[in-house]
Amino acid sequence: MSDLEAAVAAGVLGADEAHRALLQATVEVARAIFGAKAASVFLLDEEADELVFEAVSGEGEGELIGMRFPADTGIAGWVLTTRQPLIVDDLSADTRWSRSQAESTGYVPKSMMSVPLLVEERALGVLQVLDRPPESRVKLREIDLLGLFANQAAIALDLLQRARRARAALAGEGRLAPLARVAGRLEEDERDTALELLQALDRLLAETS
């Protein structure tokens, strides 16, 4: 998708906040459905090769957003790289893991459901649901539900990323920034004239191609 199309898809620059709210709602519903203590979404930062906490509901809410760790290690890294969901219980028995988890997030879950967030063929991140009620034995139905939920979270994450790309294109040094600046400077009546000019240019380009 081109930057301009992304900009159109995003609608307005403020869409970033709306999409973040959508992602937050997704983790909250995930947490509620599984009766879990926490749920989070990690976004893959391909440039840095890191996973970033993007939305958290429950334990760690408000503190973990923005925290990063390598994208190819740990359970989330394994799930992301191999595209396979994984459910782990009795996590506290893994002392090495729980120590590093406690050091980085301050919270050591006992159980964790992790599922990759896939849109078409891309892996965008990982959804984790932490600490389901201890008496609930995992059923295949739950894994299916988790998979369906991951689809929804993946779509929300995809929208968020598109909105960010659009914002980047329209702001600062972005390719479409001059367009946004010109549009911003125009008075209302000038804007109509400018739009007519753009439409004429569009028609001209369509005819010549």
Added chain:
Amino acid sequence: MSDAAIELHEHEEEEDLPAWSLPAEAVDRIRVPVTLPDQVTREWAWGGSTGAGVRVCILDSGIELDHPLVGHVDHSVAVLRDEEGELQVVEDGEGDLCGHGTACAGVVRALAPDVELTSVRVLGAGYKGGGETMLHGLAWAIEQGFPVVNMSLSTTRTKYVERLHELADRAYFKRVLLVASAHNMPVESFPWRFASVISVGSHEETDGLTFYYNPTPPVEFFGRGLDLDVAWLGGGTLRCTGNSFATPHIAGICALILGKHPDLTPFQLKSVLYQTASNAKGAP
């Protein structure tokens, strides 16, 4: 996998068999070393086998050394990038970066205690190169001729499909059985969708030797994958769920069968699996 690795395969020794036709005098040369009995039973298939003599490769996050539930690991390698950025298979002392590979190795060991285990670590070279790393590790495993390769992983990247498909077919003809996890999400991923591999999903039962044949693929077999205690980092265990763990159950059963009938081809082995599945005639 690099193009160089693909070329490596293409220059392997020529097969001495008539590949496209069969002259009368050549019939003796394609004698089938094992024929299946009229009724294949589990006793015939793997009765008395411990998997001894069968080399099983775990393509995963590495295997923790000296884990009590895994025991001796014969060889550990990792696929890593060298200074020029080229993928290389190197000796590995890193153990397991996640715990998952150790878990898979432990499942195989529990079913087939005398197999020889090799770990090919395809995690840790950076997420970005994950697909390439996996393909490189798989190509290496096929080149080494492991009779069983456990692949509890998949890729959704269509750009790898052609090469992965070629590798899966190459493995099939080289008697390298790829046992691959099916996805339990509604997405397209590979290599489990290929007919040349054994694809595995989970059932909900608790017996490790219970497995089902699915007459409506793409998932062809279901193994134990729910709520099981598996080996994990630090010498301990974790209770885990996922098709990832159903896969080494089927890989372990394949190792048992090959321990008793080492000359079975992947085609024959898949037939034996079908005939001994819990929903088929050969099961007890």
